[in-house]
Amino acid sequence: MTAKSWLSLYALLIRTSIKSRMQYKFNFVLASILAALIQISEFLMVAIVLYKFGAIQGWSMHEIGYLFAVMTLSKTLYRTFADEVHHLEKYLVNGELDQLLTRPMPVLLALMPQKFRIMLGEVLQGGFLLWWSLSGMMGSGQVGWSAVPQTLYIILTGAVILFSIGLATATFGFWTTRITELQNLTEDAARTAAQYPLTLYPKWMSSILLILVPVGLVNYVPSLYILRGELGWWVLPALAGAALLCLALSLKFWQFGLTKYQSTGS
Amino acid sequence: MLYFTLASKAYARNLQYRGAHMVHNIASAMFGFMYACIWIGLGADHALGEYGTQGMVGYIAFTQAALWISSFITNGLGIPQAVRTGHISLDLMRPVHLFSHLMAKEWGQIAYQFIYKSIPIYVVYYFAFSLELPGKASDLLFVALALAGAAYLSICINYLIGASALWTTESSWLYWGNHAMINLLAGFFIPIEWLPGWLQTAAWWSPYPYLLYVPTRLYLGFGNVSYLWGTLFWCVLLTLACLLATGFLRRKVEVQGG
Amino acid sequence: MIEVQDIRKSFKTPVVKEGRFSGIRTLFSREYRIKEAVRGISFKVDRGEFVGYIGPNGAGKSTTIKMLSGILHPTSGEVIIGGMNPHRERRAVVKRLGVVFGQRSQLWWDLPVRDSFDILAKMYAVDEADKVRRLEQFTELLDLQAFWETPVRKLSLGQRMRADLAAAMLHDPDVLFLDEPTIGLDVNAKRNIRHFLKLINEKFGKTILLTTHDMDDIEQLCSRVMVINEGRLSYDGTVRSLRDSIGLPTLITVTFRGPFQIPESFMATGDSSTQARIRVTRVLDQSVTIEANRREMNTLEIVKELGKWGELDDIDMQDPDFEDVIHKVY
Numbered sequence: 001m002t003a004k005s006w007l008s009l010y011a012l013l014i015r016t017s018i019k020s021r022m023q024y025k026f027n028f029v030l031a032s033i034l035a036a037l038i039q040i041s042e043f044l045m046v047a048i049v050l051y052k053f054g055a056i057q058g059w060s061m062h063e064i065g066y067l068f069a070v071m072t073l074s075k076t077l078y079r080t081f082a083d084e085v086h087h088l089e090k091y092l093v094n095g096e097l098d099q100l101l102t103r104p105m106p107v108l109l110a111l112m113p114q115k116f117r118i119m120l121g122e123v124l125q126g127g128f129l130l131w132w133s134l135s136g137m138m139g140s141g142q143v144g145w146s147a148v149p150q151t152l153y154i155i156l157t158g159a160v161i162l163f164s165i166g167l168a169t170a171t172f173g174f175w176t177t178r179i180t181e182l183q184n185l186t187e188d189a190a191r192t193a194a195q196y197p198l199t200l201y202p203k204w205m206s207s208i209l210l211i212l213v214p215v216g217l218v219n220y221v222p223s224l225y226i227l228r229g230e231l232g233w234w235v236l237p238a239l240a241g242a243a244l245l246c247l248a249l250s251l252k253f254w255q256f257g258l259t260k261y262q263s264t265g266s
Numbered sequence: 267m268l269y270f271t272l273a274s275k276a277y278a279r280n281l282q283y284r285g286a287h288m289v290h291n292i293a294s295a296m297f298g299f300m301y302a303c304i305w306i307g308l309g310a311d312h313a314l315g316e317y318g319t320q321g322m323v324g325y326i327a328f329t330q331a332a333l334w335i336s337s338f339i340t341n342g343l344g345i346p347q348a349v350r351t352g353h354i355s356l357d358l359m360r361p362v363h364l365f366s367h368l369m370a371k372e373w374g375q376i377a378y379q380f381i382y383k384s385i386p387i388y389v390v391y392y393f394a395f396s397l398e399l400p401g402k403a404s405d406l407l408f409v410a411l412a413l414a415g416a417a418y419l420s421i422c423i424n425y426l427i428g429a430s431a432l433w434t435t436e437s438s439w440l441y442w443g444n445h446a447m448i449n450l451l452a453g454f455f456i457p458i459e460w461l462p463g464w465l466q467t468a469a470w471w472s473p474y475p476y477l478l479y480v481p482t483r484l485y486l487g488f489g490n491v492s493y494l495w496g497t498l499f500w501c502v503l504l505t506l507a508c509l510l511a512t513g514f515l516r517r518k519v520e521v522q523g524g
Numbered sequence: 525m526i527e528v529q530d531i532r533k534s535f536k537t538p539v540v541k542e543g544r545f546s547g548i549r550t551l552f553s554r555e556y557r558i559k560e561a562v563r564g565i566s567f568k569v570d571r572g573e574f575v576g577y578i579g580p581n582g583a584g585k586s587t588t589i590k591m592l593s594g595i596l597h598p599t600s601g602e603v604i605i606g607g608m609n610p611h612r613e614r615r616a617v618v619k620r621l622g623v624v625f626g627q628r629s630q631l632w633w634d635l636p637v638r639d640s641f642d643i644l645a646k647m648y649a650v651d652e653a654d655k656v657r658r659l660e661q662f663t664e665l666l667d668l669q670a671f672w673e674t675p676v677r678k679l680s681l682g683q684r685m686r687a688d689l690a691a692a693m694l695h696d697p698d699v700l701f702l703d704e705p706t707i708g709l710d711v712n713a714k715r716n717i718r719h720f721l722k723l724i725n726e727k728f729g730k731t732i733l734l735t736t737h738d739m740d741d742i743e744q745l746c747s748r749v750m751v752i753n754e755g756r757l758s759y760d761g762t763v764r765s766l767r768d769s770i771g772l773p774t775l776i777t778v779t780f781r782g783p784f785q786i787p788e789s790f791m792a793t794g795d796s797s798t799q800a801r802i803r804v805t806r807v808l809d810q811s812v813t814i815e816a817n818r819r820e821m822n823t824l825e826i827v828k829e830l831g832k833w834g835e836l837d838d839i840d841m842q843d844p845d846f847e848d849v850i851h852k853v854y
Contacts (some may be wrong), residue, residue, distance in 0.1 A: 024435065026434065027434050027435050027436040030436050031436040033441040038443055040395040041449060042449070044465075045449060045456065049308070049456065057307045181286045184290060185293035200307040202294055202303070205300075223307075224287075
């Protein structure tokens with residue numbers, strides 16, 4: 001099969017998933033509204049702190065807003081395409097993965113478009129926050145227009161990193177079946193931590209967030225260069241390298257995990 | 267004692283998953299640790315009101331531990347799953363009221379979480395942050411009452427969320443929506459008095475402050491015992507709502523046959 | 525077509541500790557309970573065979589099928605399907621496979637049946653002309669037209685099964701794996717499915733491996749049957765010789781006209797060591813029920829022997845029920 005036919009198949013599966021969800025319009029609307037509500041309340045938690053205290057350890061309101069926005073948008077990108085990777089437990093518990101394994105395509109490619117999520121709320125909110133923080137910093141001359149393409153670039157590398165973390169975490173499910181608890185640690189806790197500058201945390205914790213579960217590479221490290229001119233331009237290509245390395249490692253782990261799949265009822 | 271049996275079975279059922287729960291405890295402890303670090307960072311440059319930095323760390327430690335009593339309970343008390351599998355019609359046929367039946371189970375769950383989650387997590391914080399325990403026994407009694415009330419309120423809220431599963435397949439979103447509201451309005455990360463005025467008003471019109479903020483204030487010794495009247499008021503109101511919801515639920519199941 | 529070389533599959537589950545702090549101990553312990561679901565199975569299936577694969581619940585049937593179709597990786601041993609290994613070349617193998625799990629549908633639950641076929645055609649790169657031609661065939665054989673536009677979740681079990689079978693055949697696979705395709709179906713629906721399976725095996729030469737608990741499926745469809753028990757093959761051969769090898773007695777009821785005399789040596793005494801090849805199990809008025817094994821004594825001999833006892837009025841013979849044969853094997 002050519003790359004083009006893969007792509008068209010993938011697009012077809014995504015259309016199918018949207019069509020399936022549209023069968024339940026009320027549910028779809030309810031889920032969308034609640035997802036937006038959750039997102040807003042998460043944002044308010046950060047916004048209130050910023051509103052009340054202004055800066056956190058030398059990071060201005062706009063800078064913290066930027067950290068939050070980049071993380072939100074990277075996560076949104078990851079979850080839009082690969083929400084089902086995050087929900088692999090469901091497939092492991094009821095053996096639905098069997099079906100996907102009988103399809104003539106890579107399992108991951110069959111899994112991902114099972115449920116395509118339209119995350120309009122997150123996009124709007126992340127986009128708004130990004131616009132607010134970037135325009136604030138441009139107004140004060142902290143950053144120039146070049147920050148815009150750089151930001152889009154790091155959102156993409158960030159999404160790849162988050163996807164890799166998510167995939168590696170989900171892969172543990174082939175041994176443990178239950179993964180929610182681990183996800184809580186590697187996805188939710190780690191991501192929430194990186195919404196603030198990592199200097200807030202003790203050394204051991206920030207090291208974990210940069211190396212073991214590298215969420216710091218999604219927003220914190222690139223911000224050091226883009227917003228504050230620290231490190232150097234090499235950060236940007238290095239991020240792409242790191243993202244690809246994470247992806248390669250987690251794909252390798254996933255392939256290995258698949259051979260340990262136990263199916264159900266046995 | 268049927269209810270006691272239900273509760274102790276629910277408690278025992280959890281014992282099998284202690285391995286997974288250990289990982290969960292680590293995650294939960296990390297969350298609280300992270301929030302505490304944020305407040306320590308903020309406290310370096312700002313005065314943190316009547317709490318002070320150490321007070322805010324104590325605040326976070328307590329809310330994080332109390333979360334396992336008044337927030338992270340079974341999604342919809344398991345009703346959504348019963349609806350999906352069709353078990354709900356069986357449950358409704360039982361000679362016990364659905365609400366009290368599920369509630370008894372949930373108390374077992376909460377007892378388990380209190381012993382295996384809240385306490386270990388708090389002990390970790392106690393040593394990590396050199397926290398202080400409240401001095402007076404009478405204070406602890408009020409905290410216990412406030413927590414029990416919070417657990418009950420949480421059971422009621424989840425019962426209502428569960429009941430909604432008969433009308434929508436996406437009720438798990440309500441569960442997470444409820445979580446988001448707890449994070450914001452129950453004073454989980456930010457004490458309610460620091461919210462903007464309109465949010466404070468909204469919070470006090472809801473039962474959310476009684477889930478975390480009130481027990482925490484009482485525990486830290488800032489609270490006023492008269493808060494407990496609010497807890498009682500919401501307990502009564504939500505109980506009525508649950509009984510009403512059971513009526514609707516029953517009718518719905520009878521109409522569509524589970 | 526299918527070659528299986530000594531495959532084994534064991535599942536590991538961590539042992540849950542009891543007692544105090546067992547949660548922590550379980551987390552760090554390396555103790556596992558090993559369950560051997562399949563313990564060394566080998567067989568070969570030729571093109572065009574229709575093989576029944578039976579065994580009690582938990583014997584390892586599904587595990588085997590899942591290993592054959594590339595879902596599970598065997599702990600050891602090798603599977604070759606059409607010359608390829610379904611684990612190393614999963615995608616290439618599944619293109620030549622059709623798999624149907626009776627308990628689970630591979631169709632898109634919320635969408636009309638038609639949509640599932642459109643998607644599968646794209647997925648297996650079936651070109652439009654082939655798709656139309658095959659669908660015309662299936663529609664005729666399985667009467668898909670009746671529910672073509674219905675969402676899958678609203679289909680009856682029988683309809684769903686028909687749709688699932690057609691879906692598994694859409695890319696014209698050489699081999700079909702069917703895991704309990706008739707489970708839960710009514711008599712009529714079963715008959716339809718069997719008719720279809722027989723046809724695609726005989727007319728289109730598909731190789732089929734079928735697991736089932738319904739012995740009628742085996743009797744009516746399969747040329748060969750394999751029995752798995754506790755992870756091992758306990759029988760592999762024709763249905764007929766399976767029946768013979770067990771040697772269950774034929775049940776014969778004779779009615780005598782007028783008086784009759786049963787020789788003492790034929791009465792069942794509970795002691796089966798008596799040399800008698802005919803055993804009388806029940807006497808009721810004029811009718812006598814006996815058991816005889818037709819491998820030891822043919823029908824004519826039996827009738828001759830009975831004729832000595834009295835004047836025969838009527839004879840009714842009942843071959844052993846296949847269910848019973850199977851019970852004996854298990």
